[in-house]
Amino acid sequence: MELLTQEQRAQSLENAMADGDQEPGCYYVGVDVGTGSVRAALVDQRGSLLAFADQAINKWEPQFNHHEQSSEDIWAACCTVTKKVVQGIDLNQIRGLGFDATCSLVVLDKQFQPLPVNHEGDSHRNIIMWLDHRAVSQVHRINNTKHSVLQYVGGVMSVEMQAPKLLWLKENLRETCWDKAGHFFDLPDFLSWKATGVTARSLCSLVCKWTYSAEKGWDDSFWKMIGLEDFVSDNYSKIGNQVLPPGASLGNGLTPEAAKDLGLPAGIAVAASLIDAHAGGLGVIGTDVRGHGLACEGQPVTSRLAVICGTSSCHMGISKDPIFVPGVWGPYFSAMVPGFWLNEGGQSVTGKLIDHMVQGHAAFPELQAKATARCQSIYAYLNSHLDLIKKAQPVGFLTVDLHVWPDFHGNRSPLADLTLKGMVTGLKLSQDLDDLAILYLATVQAIAFGTRFIIEAMEAAGHSISTLFLCGGLSKNPLFVQMHADITGMPVVLSQEVESVLVGAAILGACASGDFTSVQEAMARMSKVGRVVFPRLEDKRYYDKKYQVFLKLVEHQKEYAAIMKGD
Ligand SMILES: Nc1ncnc2c1ncn2[C@@H]1O[C@H](COP(=O)(O)OP(=O)(O)O)[C@@H](O)[C@H]1O
Numbered sequence: 001m002e003l004l005t006q007e008q009r010a011q012s013l014e015n016a017m018a019d020g021d022q023e024p025g026c027y028y029v030g031v032d033v034g035t036g037s038v039r040a041a042l043v044d045q046r047g048s049l050l051a052f053a054d055q056a057i058n059k060w061e062p063q064f065n066h067h068e069q070s071s072e073d074i075w076a077a078c079c080t081v082t083k084k085v086v087q088g089i090d091l092n093q094i095r096g097l098g099f100d101a102t103c104s105l106v107v108l109d110k111q112f113q114p115l116p117v118n119h120e121g122d123s124h125r126n127i128i129m130w131l132d133h134r135a136v137s138q139v140h141r142i143n144n145t146k147h148s149v150l151q152y153v154g155g156v157m158s159v160e161m162q163a164p165k166l167l168w169l170k171e172n173l174r175e176t177c178w179d180k181a182g183h184f185f186d187l188p189d190f191l192s193w194k195a196t197g198v199t200a201r202s203l204c205s206l207v208c209k210w211t212y213s214a215e216k217g218w219d220d221s222f223w224k225m226i227g228l229e230d231f232v233s234d235n236y237s238k239i240g241n242q243v244l245p246p247g248a249s250l251g252n253g254l255t256p257e258a259a260k261d262l263g264l265p266a267g268i269a270v271a272a273s274l275i276d277a278h279a280g281g282l283g284v285i286g287t288d289v290r291g292h293g294l295a296c297e298g299q300p301v302t303s304r305l306a307v308i309c310g311t312s313s314c315h316m317g318i319s320k321d322p323i324f325v326p327g328v329w330g331p332y333f334s335a336m337v338p339g340f341w342l343n344e345g346g347q348s349v350t351g352k353l354i355d356h357m358v359q360g361h362a363a364f365p366e367l368q369a370k371a372t373a374r375c376q377s378i379y380a381y382l383n384s385h386l387d388l389i390k391k392a393q394p395v396g397f398l399t400v401d402l403h404v405w406p407d408f409h410g411n412r413s414p415l416a417d418l419t420l421k422g423m424v425t426g427l428k429l430s431q432d433l434d435d436l437a438i439l440y441l442a443t444v445q446a447i448a449f450g451t452r453f454i455i456e457a458m459e460a461a462g463h464s465i466s467t468l469f470l471c472g473g474l475s476k477n478p479l480f481v482q483m484h485a486d487i488t489g490m491p492v493v494l495s496q497e498v499e500s501v502l503v504g505a506a507i508l509g510a511c512a513s514g515d516f517t518s519v520q521e522a523m524a525r526m527s528k529v530g531r532v533v534f535p536r537l538e539d540k541r542y543y544d545k546k547y548q549v550f551l552k553l554v555e556h557q558k559e560y561a562a563i564m565k566g567d
């Protein structure tokens with residue numbers, strides 16, 4: 001855990017007063033449940049983090065493409081980190097609590113006890129994680145219906161959404177899970193229920209992952225058509241028939257039981273939650289950019305793209321009117337910024353892919369040993385190693401003959417094709433540290449080319465984007481950030497608070513407390529520019545050529561598949 005010193009806290013208080021805050025010393029707690037860990041922060045009204053704590057969480061992969069977690073483990077981790085960040089604080093100053101989490105599916109029985117989502121019957125593992133691809137046959141059948149709700153998920157439903165997973169449970173675990181289930185929650189809604197006892201769902205999760213429409217509600221014909229008519233007949237009580245906008249205050253706030261678990265006062269405001277990428281979006285997209293020489297200064301907020309890069313990357317672009325982008329999720333109304341439509345592009349594995357490439361290389365043990373000897377992270381070591389071997393040329397030029405297609409877990413956007421696989425071309429017989437570093441660089445570049453591919457699809461459909469706002473674990477990697485700037489040709493804004501997703505969660509708590517009149521006001525007050533990374537335009541020709549190769553890779557992959565399917 002990192003806590004500010006007394007002087008830093010005093011300075012933060014002084015800054016708050018100078019900034020004209022009505023009530024200096026009002027704090028909010030944000031809790032962010034990512035794929036790999038749970039994080040909490042104590043945040044003030046200016047969006048500064050006063051304390052941060054994190055804890056890893058368990059994941060199970062009982063078979064290929066099955067990924068599971070435990071809601072009890074996750075709640076326990078939320079309690080541990082929250083207790084840590086409020087240590088030594090006058091609890092009366094804490095005004096609100098906000099949660100965000102991955103869009104995983106939590107299953108509970110009618111008494112709110114965990115139910116197994118696996119053949120082993122292990123009820124501790126009651127979460128089907130977002131990246132779980134077990135429901136391939138179900139999602140194909142759903143997409144074959146061509147139902148009109150699919151227009152609002154980019155034309156093709158993803159296997160990572162909830163409808164195919166629910167259908168899988170009905171078809172595969174009828175007695176042990178489906179028939180006993182009383183409540184199916186998106187993980188962010190599970191957390192807000194745990195804190196308040198209120199089962200209302202957030203508009204964010206229902207619209208983005210469950211086909212709910214902010215304007216029309218549930219579409220009975222969809223659930224009947226896909227074989228989940230059960231939900232219609234019980235008036236959607238198991239998946240949510242009370243829906244609130246993110247940031248709305250839930251019930252009577254924190255229950256005494258949850259207050260005890262979390263080490264917070266009972267009754268403080270708890271917000272309707274957000275999916276993690278959307279919290280990251282709130283944490284960065286509304287920031288005041290004046291004075292940084294950015295094209296988006298003085299332009300509508302719709303010229304900004306928030307890119308939340310953790311285990312996966314999510315590309316969040318907003319618009320005043322709905323924009324239908326083939327292969328890009330949405331348009332979703334009011335799912336992130338109230339009153340705006342959201343398109344969400346994505347890459348299903350980015351952080352996980354970089355880790356996979358690096359850890360699977362023969363030179364990984366050597367890398368680990370060398371990084372440890374220098375007290376550096378493996379990524380800091382690799383970045384400095386690349387600087388050493390690049391000699392006089394720009395670092396990105398080291399991959400002139402090494403190219404990667406990054407869809408090791410299928411393509412989320414803009415091709416929406418889960419059958420696609422990863423590709424590497426340009427391998428040599430040597431497997432030393434130089435090769436590892438260059439493969440790592442080519443992987444980082446491939447992810448940035450994927451972002452460029454998504455932006456081009458969004459622009460072709462009507463978005464006009466000039467500036468990227470990056471956050472999430474990968475935004476701590478300077479190479480990843482510079483490659484995104486160079487390859488997209490756009491400046492990248494990094495927030496003052498590196499943990500911007502937590503600022504987004506705290507913004508929710510601040511809204512629920514009533515301290516701000518709108519999400520927009522809280523975003524403008526609590527998010528701040530830290531650093532801007534500009535593209536090195538002199539390298540553009542090189543990256544344009546590599547992008548041509550990038551697009552050829554997928555074209556070729558499709559040709560190979562067609563050859564193998566032919567007689
Ligand atoms: N300091 C760092 N330097 C480089 N990469 C990092 C750093 N911290 C995290 N990462 C990368 O970010 C990814 C995890 O990001 P994070 O936002 O913590 O994920 P999640 O929210 O999915 O749990 C990891 O896969 C790792 O590759």
Ligand SMILES: O=C(CO)[C@H](O)[C@H](O)COP(=O)(O)O
Pocket residue numbers: 034035036101102103104130208275276277278309310311312313314344346
């Ligand atoms: O689908 C998503 C958002 O809509 C995210 O990819 C998912 O929630 C996982 O997030 P992370 O990579 O930050 O753990």
